[in-house]
Amino acid sequence: MPPDHRVYQIGEAMPRSDALGKATGAEKFSIDTYGNDLLWAGVKRGGVPHARIRGIDIQAAQTTPGVRAVLTARDVNGTNRQGVIRKDQPVLADDRVRHCGDAVALVVAESSAALEAALDRIVLDLDPLEAIFDPEAALRDDAPLIHPDHAGGNTLFHATIQNGDPQQALSDCDAVVEGCFDLPRQAHAFLETENGWALADDEGRLDITVSTQTPFRDRLEVAEALGLAVDRIRIRAPFCGGAFGGKDGITVQSLLALAALSCPGRPVKMWWRREESFLAGVKRHPARLYYRLGADRDGTLKAVSARIYLDTGPYDHLGGVVAALGLEHAGGPYRIPHADLAVWAAYTNNPVSGAFRGFGVPQVAAAMESMMDMVAAKLRICPLALRRKNALVRGDRCPAGVTRQGSVGLLECLKTLEAHPLWKEREHWKASAGPNTMRGTGIACISHGMGYGPTVPDSATAGIRLMDDGRFEVMAGVVDMGQGNAAAYLQMAGDILSQPPGHLIPVLPDTDKTFPSGSSSASRTTFTYGNALIGAARALKERIFARAADALMVSDTSALILVPGAVRHLATGREITLSRLGMFLNPAERFATYHYRAPVSGEAPHPDGNLRLHGFPHSIFSHAAHLVRVEVDALTGQVSVPEYLGVNDCGRILNPQNFSGQQEGAVVQGLGYALYEEVIADKGRMMTRDFTTYIIPTALDAPKIESVAVALAEEAGPFGLKGAGEIGIDIPLPAVANALFDACGVRLLKFPMTPERILTALVKKDAP
Amino acid sequence: MPPDHRVYQIGEAMPRSDALGKATGAEKFSIDTYGNDLLWAGVKRGGVPHARIRGIDIQAAQTTPGVRAVLTARDVNGTNRQGVIRKDQPVLADDRVRHCGDAVALVVAESSAALEAALDRIVLDLDPLEAIFDPEAALRDDAPLIHPDHAGGNTLFHATIQNGDPQQALSDCDAVVEGCFDLPRQAHAFLETENGWALADDEGRLDITVSTQTPFRDRLEVAEALGLAVDRIRIRAPFCGGAFGGKDGITVQSLLALAALSCPGRPVKMWWRREESFLAGVKRHPARLYYRLGADRDGTLKAVSARIYLDTGPYDHLGGVVAALGLEHAGGPYRIPHADLAVWAAYTNNPVSGAFRGFGVPQVAAAMESMMDMVAAKLRICPLALRRKNALVRGDRCPAGVTRQGSVGLLECLKTLEAHPLWKEREHWKASAGPNTMRGTGIACISHGMGYGPTVPDSATAGIRLMDDGRFEVMAGVVDMGQGNAAAYLQMAGDILSQPPGHLIPVLPDTDKTFPSGSSSASRTTFTYGNALIGAARALKERIFARAADALMVSDTSALILVPGAVRHLATGREITLSRLGMFLNPAERFATYHYRAPVSGEAPHPDGNLRLHGFPHSIFSHAAHLVRVEVDALTGQVSVPEYLGVNDCGRILNPQNFSGQQEGAVVQGLGYALYEEVIADKGRMMTRDFTTYIIPTALDAPKIESVAVALAEEAGPFGLKGAGEIGIDIPLPAVANALFDACGVRLLKFPMTPERILTALVKKDAP
Structure with a gap:
């Protein structure tokens, strides 16, 4: 038996299934996606920390050679607001600029040179506002308000937890120490900066490939911000070249979608260079x-x-x-x-x-x-x-x-x-x-x-499919941003189905092919999706055994086991190959899904x-x-x-x-x-x-x-x-x-x- | 919270629960069992490798001061045969002696000195038979037969397995090596040699404490060999001071039972000294x-x-x-x-x-x-x-x-x-x-x-009981011969019930209190009994939650968790102690059992x-x-x-x-x-x-x-x-x-x- 017949087993130390492709450059990241006839999209940013927008002069940009579109907030048909809990971030700034990296205008051009030239020619007419940079100072009554419509002033979130009688207890303690700590703003410093690729067809259907931790949530965000029907947006999420939370939420998605919709039939690429990533990408909270x-x-x-x-x-x-x-x-x-x-x-x-x-x-x-x-x-x-x-x-x-x-x-x-x-x-x-x-x-x-x-459903739906050739496709809607969860899924399904590495094929997140399974975050992916996958793989195994028992004309499925590429009847040693079963079975029978919701504290x-x-x-x-x-x-x-x-x-x-x-x-x-x-x-x-x-x-x-x-x-x-x-x-x-x-x-x-x-x-x- | 509130958890490195008792000598082994008014039992052994028994003169022994009984095969009312697969070993030799250690007569005396004196006075009249000591020679047609009634001659067991065409394949190989290996007879060398303690009451009910790996099987063996009803025999199996297979099967059990039955109301002890253990105990097959x-x-x-x-x-x-x-x-x-x-x-x-x-x-x-x-x-x-x-x-x-x-x-x-x-x-x-x-x-x-x-049922039945005081008894019918399985059981049940060490009490094998769970052998105890115990502990947990929900007046048991000594309702933080529940519940409700049978190859x-x-x-x-x-x-x-x-x-x-x-x-x-x-x-x-x-x-x-x-x-x-x-x-x-x-x-x-x-x-x- 050649070494590649060694089946996956839980607990076994092994190189990740994605290691070779990544080490050799064969694996394609979002950044590697190019199309023929590519357009480049880029963003004009506010450049000041706080200002009212009086006007945006895009005329010179529009007439720059090679420019296909120059768009501002006026071109956004939806809410023009994004955010997971509170939707407070515009796709393109409308009334004001709230930090230097705010996107104000969007340009689509035939080349990066044309793009740069056009962005330089956009002239912003800004009325500076008093800005605030210290979080404690921001909470004072007299601080300038960043979202005047927000009921809490500059308090996005505040909560307290009190147990026992802490003040009394502190004064009763034999020893009390105190300190005031300052923690810095940290950058994710991922290798692959924020980027994506989008194509709108003539009916306005969008196909977006993006480096993201949250393809299914992205789809909802884009749809709402731009005023589109969710089912007209497809998002594909390849392996990320690093993310670490920095792609948990919208980066380029809505901007790209907007750009692509402005130039139907032409693929559009957006790629934040390192400086833009530092400026406009999110960071760890100071x-x-x-x-x-x-x-x-x-x-x-x-x-x-x-x-x-x-x-x-x-x-x-x-x-x-x-x-x-x-x-x-x-x-x-x-x-x-x-x-x-x-x-x-x-x-x-x-x-x-x-x-x-x-x-x-x-x-x-x-x-x-x-x-x-x-x-x-x-x-x-x-x-x-x-x-x-x-x-x-x-x-x-x-x-x-x-x-x-x-x-x-x-x-x-x-x-x-x-x-x-x-x-x-x-x-x-x-x-x-x-x-x-x-x-x-x-x-x-x-x-x-x-x-x-407790509140946001921490759930996942796994899919697994027996292919015509006897291999299995594992459909995962949760992103692998580099942590190796995609490989972990193959190991789990491979152990349950007793198959070696080459017999399991990962299907990476794609809103058309995989199922909503939440974000790649919160240390949850292998736990939550993994539990879903166990359910799906076991269900498919049972179905395969039932049909193999028919084919082998045996009455008791408990005497069947899976071996690489086949089902074996132990009592007689007879086997039926998985490719044969794959051909026998109806496509619906060959596809098992399982939905899992993680336990919540009561x-x-x-x-x-x-x-x-x-x-x-x-x-x-x-x-x-x-x-x-x-x-x-x-x-x-x-x-x-x-x-x-x-x-x-x-x-x-x-x-x-x-x-x-x-x-x-x-x-x-x-x-x-x-x-x-x-x-x-x-x-x-x-x-x-x-x-x-x-x-x-x-x-x-x-x-x-x-x-x-x-x-x-x-x-x-x-x-x-x-x-x-x-x-x-x-x-x-x-x-x-x-x-x-x-x-x-x-x-x-x-x-x-x-x-x-x-x-x-x-x-x-x-x-x- | 004191350190002893740290609950058992699976995977945690910890000293065995039996370690302290053993290290300090507080743990009582079979050898430590003495009763008031104790009698000693001992065995006269054949002393020659092969002989016909013409007569056994016990008169001098019977009249030795302090002797209470001298017994021979004539005093055995049952089959006088023991063995797990093939019952070929007499309790007391009847027609012939087949090895030097064969038991020929049994003496019960008031002291070890009287016992030794009486044993010395038993005179065996033996007619030597040709003996055979080499296993290959034993299989020859002309070898003297050790069990003339055995259909297979001197072949206890023979089997072959052939796959492929080995002779042709060997001759086709590039390299062939060969060797003839001789492996020695190994002694278990346990610290606690074979021993036990038995008491027959006036109705002939037997209570036997013995150092054994197989209390439930022992009971059947003793009953059949001595012609007793199984329900008249109770066998208790404390921790063994080593066994390693040497107590997997009858050692002193039937002899002790016979001795006790001859002196009702008097506890009888038998203890093979090291030399007797070497002579009469089993060994690893040369x-x-x-x-x-x-x-x-x-x-x-x-x-x-x-x-x-x-x-x-x-x-x-x-x-x-x-x-x-x-x-x-x-x-x-x-x-x-x-x-x-x-x-x-x-x-x-x-x-x-x-x-x-x-x-x-x-x-x-x-x-x-x-x-x-x-x-x-x-x-x-x-x-x-x-x-x-x-x-x-x-x-x-x-x-x-x-x-x-x-x-x-x-x-x-x-x-x-x-x-x-x-x-x-x-x-x-x-x-x-x-x-x-x-x-x-x-x-x-x-x-x-x-x-x-595949054939002998590899099964176990676990029992677990909530006690009045809120602790749990774990009833294990499978022996701990030193390997630590008793401690493993507490760890398993303790994890499932979230209880700390002191809250779980092991009940060691006892045919009156625990359930048949097979022998302590074949690397099976923690696997087979463990699976049974998981079932029992989970069942009891569900029952406790159901009754705790009643007592706490909550409708959803999923919001309940076990904490040390109590059930907590997470949503409100209210608790009911296990001792209170223990008092509430009917004894039958507090006792859960589960039967598990290990998977068998099809x-x-x-x-x-x-x-x-x-x-x-x-x-x-x-x-x-x-x-x-x-x-x-x-x-x-x-x-x-x-x-x-x-x-x-x-x-x-x-x-x-x-x-x-x-x-x-x-x-x-x-x-x-x-x-x-x-x-x-x-x-x-x-x-x-x-x-x-x-x-x-x-x-x-x-x-x-x-x-x-x-x-x-x-x-x-x-x-x-x-x-x-x-x-x-x-x-x-x-x-x-x-x-x-x-x-x-x-x-x-x-x-x-x-x-x-x-x-x-x-x-x-x-x-x-």
């Missing part, structure tokens, strides 16, 4: 967090208070949901009976903030896990012992009042970390630092809720319906405890990270190789957040335009990363797994901050921890 | 195996031929089943299209052979895995590459014609082993040997079938009904690839084993800590089999009487063992697991044999590999 944390002398945590301000930019773009998830996680994965938690997502004239891997949790974890070490230092308790003492176990309520119902592996993670040489030998390692080098070890913990929470720890709408509370959580070793150069403040250990409880592991890869990627992205990455908008103007000023870690900066799984079984998970996509990015930052403190006794509260900030703190600490 | 293995030049295996002779001693005692399992596994876990396999279990006058961890597989693996390295050497192929090339994958048929239906992780094990430093750095390590030291690395592979196979690769009766074929297999490093002292032939790596595919892991412990124990026992252990019976007379001549590895002899799990998910397994109890002992021997060859170029075919044998081989090799 945040300011005021924390107080109190404990008894023995380290028992008693009370936590947090005031969290998120700068959401001028549009919702999931900012409210990000805020709600941050609030839910603000008290960390600990038993703290008294809690006073509050969050505000404030409109500003800064760049738009939105979804980013971690989704509000990295910000609160940065603060909370720093606070944990600050309490430990004050009480002279080992930071690990403090965490073990207070770690949530199954059945406990977290500080937000949410019961942990599913598997809870936090203590298991801590135990594993504690037994690891990187922890046990930390003092020896620290003491062996070379000259002018300070070494330290830091840890941090997290739990991360999975899925959409808990209502807070009466606020708005909070519930924004996804609170969750019912299943993954957990992690991470350890980092840092070396600080005492002369330059430069931090290097030689070793990293991530211990994760993400349930049972589907493919250990892909799991490690996903965790390593998240850790490196989290180290960038900790040490280098900051998108700077100076009074709303983007100062960070490319990777010469936006520093992301390269392979040479990455530590040696060990990724360990404590593989508890999650009952609700497909084959026992839980979401693993986000948790790895939540705590590299506080782990490094704690390691930095261990190394040189300075505690940074403003991030990233650049050499300048570290050196300044070192100098200040050593000052007499 | 075996002689003739192998031929052929391959093509490129390493593709083509044909295997094996003739396997097992010395089963004078009684079946599962010897036929051992032979059948050996036959099924004889061709190894490889694709070999042509196979000619045959096994004989021959009656001899040696000590009784029977069940022993591995159950026939260690013998065939010793030969087959040596053969693999011999082929590799002949073809100059890497032994690991040869195994990877031919390793079975799911859907393949093994050489015995059995389809691998479940998860098959052999290639995954080999891949993991290949990537390990112990493999990758083997040449460097070998080259750095000190003076007079030769170093080598060896590997071996195995697959091991789980459970009873395959019939061989028409032989006898083979099927003896358990062929299996449907689910665990897999392993092991690596060992050995150092050979060139001057003494002494082998030391510094490092061992076991990579195992036993499905998903329930408790990583217990899994490692179980694998390490098996490896050390397997190394004893490889290097030291041999029970010598010289012309049927036991020469090995204690641990001064029977050498088992101590902690100081044990290597550093790393145990890695490739945790594939087995669909049929409880939480995805497969049997793990036996596989670890199957291949240490061939791994060491292959390492020895790698170290110094000598290939031993006779085991154990004692310094004498190694030195002799070295001298012979170096002779001109």
Whole structure:
């Protein structure tokens, strides 16, 4: 039997099915889509943080050679508004510009040169408005309003959670620490920037290929914003060349659709270059967090208070949901009976903030896990012992009042970390630092809720089809943005159907061919779609057995098994090939679908319906405890990270190789957040335009990363797994901050921890 | 929340629930059972390998002071025959003695001193018969018959499996190797030797506590042999102080029952001392195996031929089943299209052979895995590459014609082993040997079938009960002989019911309190009983939720969860304690049972009904690839084993800590089999009487063992697991044999590999 007859099996470490195509360049991303007779579309942007639009002079642009269309808000027939929860973002700005990257006009041209020329010739007549750039300042009564029609003023979202009597409890504690933390704006820095390709036919039907995390939601957004019937729009979503949340929501879709409709019969391409991506794409919310944390002398945590301000930019773009998830996680994965938690997502004239891997949790974890070490230092308790003492176990309520119902592996993670040489030998390692080098070890913990929470249906519909040639098509409506879920689906279906890799063909998201299965986000794809796929694959298997029993003239289907390419009757050894069955069966019989909806917490720890709408509370959580070793150069403040250990409880592991890869990627992205990455908008103007000023870690900066799984079984998970996509990015930052403190006794509260900030703190600490 | 509120979770590494009680001596084994007014029972044994019994003079014994009863076969009212498949073993010998350890008379006395004195005074009048000690010789037509009434002569069991055209294929192969292997008689060497305690009341009802693997089967055996009604016998089976197969079947049970019935109202104890255990207890089958293995030049295996002779001693005692399992596994876990396999279990006058961890597989693996390295050497192929090339994958048929239906992780094990430093750095390590030291690395592979196979029902019934105080009793009718399954059951039920350790109480096997669940053997206990327990625990959980919903006056049980000691209504946070529910509920409602029967292969690769009766074929297999490093002292032939790596595919892991412990124990026992252990019976007379001549590895002899799990998910397994109890002992021997060859170029075919044998081989090799 040739090696390719080795069937897929759950739990087996293997290269992803998409690896070869990507490594060799054979895989086509959205960016690789070109058509004959291509037109280019591009956007004229506002260029100022806040202004009333008095006029847009497009005449010169229209007459530029090679220009096919110049469009403004007047050309938009629908609501001209987009957004998942609150629809507040125009396709093309109509009355005002709310940040420098706002799209004001759209040009379609025969070439990129013509496009650039035309965009340069559009003249905007803008009446500057007072702008606001600080989220706390934005909430003051006298702040200029960014959406004057919005009932909440500049408050996009606000919620509080109160348990026990936090103020009294804080005043009763033996030790209370406090801090104000500033977290930066982080860019997704995906390889493939925002782009798409669209073609309108003469009847106005649209065929759009786009780099997106949400093809089915995109279709609704485009239809509503442009005033189109949903069934006239087809969206195809190939593999993304990175997304990380930055493509969770509209980027180019409506603009492209508008451009294509203006030039029927001609394919139109839009591709935001890196600078435009920095300017107009969403970013991780910058945040300011005021924390107080109190404990008894023995380290028992008693009370936590947090005031969290998120700068959401001028549009919702999931900012409210990000805020709600941050609030839910603000008290960390600990038993703290008294809690006073509050969050505000404030409109500003800064760049738009939105979804980013971690989704509000990295910000609160940065603060909370720093606070944990600050309490430990004050009480002279080992930071690990403090965490073990207070770690949530199954059945406990977290500080937000949410019961942990599913598997809870936090203590298991801590135990594993504690037994690891990187922890046990930390003092020896620290003491062996070379000259002018300070070494330290830091840890941090997290739990991360999975899925959409209670209100938005967290569901998926899987389809699987036996083809004429005996192979299977797996129809997945949820995007693979690089995390490997498409490969995971083949592994799941392949295990159930006992087929080897070449016998399963992925059908990537396409609103015409696959089924609505939600966004590729919230650590949900393999969990939710995976459960749907298990149902579909098992249903198809039963159907195949029933028909194979007929064909083999046996009465008992329980004596049948699937082997590569065939059904075998065990008692007699006779086989019928799947290709023969494929030819026998009616197309409807060969196609099985299954709809799955993820479990939702029946808990209502807070009466606020708005909070519930924004996804609170969750019912299943993954957990992690991470350890980092840092070396600080005492002369330059430069931090290097030689070793990293991530211990994760993400349930049972589907493919250990892909799991490690996903965790390593998240850790490196989290180290960038900790040490280098900051998108700077100076009074709303983007100062960070490319990777010469936006520093992301390269392979040479990455530590040696060990990724360990404590593989508890999650009952609700497909084959026992839980979401693993986000948790790895939540705590590299506080782990490094704690390691930095261990190394040189300075505690940074403003991030990233650049050499300048570290050196300044070192100098200040050593000052007499 | 105190730490003991941490609930059980599947996949969590934790100390076994029985660890503390055992470590502190609080746990009571059968051997620890004493009653007031105790009598001692003991056995007079035949003392010769083969003889007709002319008379037994018990008069002097009867009149010995303190003697209460002296019994012989005449006092047995039933069949006086015991055995699982074939009932050929007398409780007390009637017509003849068939091995030196045969029980001939039974004495009950007030003290061990009186007992010993009386036993010495029993005079046997024996007429010696020609005896037979070699299994091959026993099969000759002219051999003296051990059971003249047995239709098969001295053949207890014989079967053949033929696939393809093995003779032609062997002659067509590019390379053929052959060997004749001799495997020793191994003793279980359990800490707690065979013993028990029995009390008959005045109505003749028996209450027996015994160190056994099979309490429910014991009851049937005792009833039939002694002519009693089954419902008059109660058997209790505490934790065993080791068993390993040596208590899978009758040891003291019938003798004890007979003794107790002779002295109603007085508790009777029987305890075989170490010497008696060596003499009368069962052992692993000594075996002689003739192998031929052929391959093509490129390493593709083509044909295997094996003739396997097992010395089963004078009684079946599962010897036929051992032979059948050996036959099924004889061709190894490889694709070999042509196979000619045959096994004989021959009656001899040696000590009784029977069940022993591995159950026939260690013998065939010793030969087959040596053969693999011999082929590799002949073809100059890497032994690991040869195994990877031919390793079975799911859907393949093994050489015995059995389809691998479940998860098959052999290639995954080999891949993991290949990537390990112990493999990758083997040449460097070998080259750095000190003076007079030769170093080598060896590997071996195995697959091991789980459970009873098709004919004997491999089923279990679990019971679980909510107690008045809110705790749960878990009723398990399957014995924990030390492997930790009792703890595994608490972990399973505890996870499903979300309860912490102290809230679950094990009820150990007791024919009055628990349900028939088969033997503790065949790597089946956690799989089969575990699946039953999942059913029972879920059923009880549903019932608890239904009644809790009534008590809490809520309509939807889906909003209820279990937390330690209570049911919580998530929507309102209200709780009702389990103790309150325990008091509410009717006893019948609080008790859930579930019956589970393990899946059976629908395959019939061989028409032989006898083979099927003896358990062929299996449907689910665990897999392993092991690596060992050995150092050979060139001057003494002494082998030391510094490092061992076991990579195992036993499905998903329930408790990583217990899994490692179980694998390490098996490896050390397997190394004893490889290097030291041999029970010598010289012309049927036991020469090995204690641990001064029977050498088992101590902690100081044990290597550093790393145990890695490739945790594939087995669909049929409880939480995805497969049997793990036996596989670890199957291949240490061939791994060491292959390492020895790698170290110094000598290939031993006779085991154990004692310094004498190694030195002799070295001298012979170096002779001109």
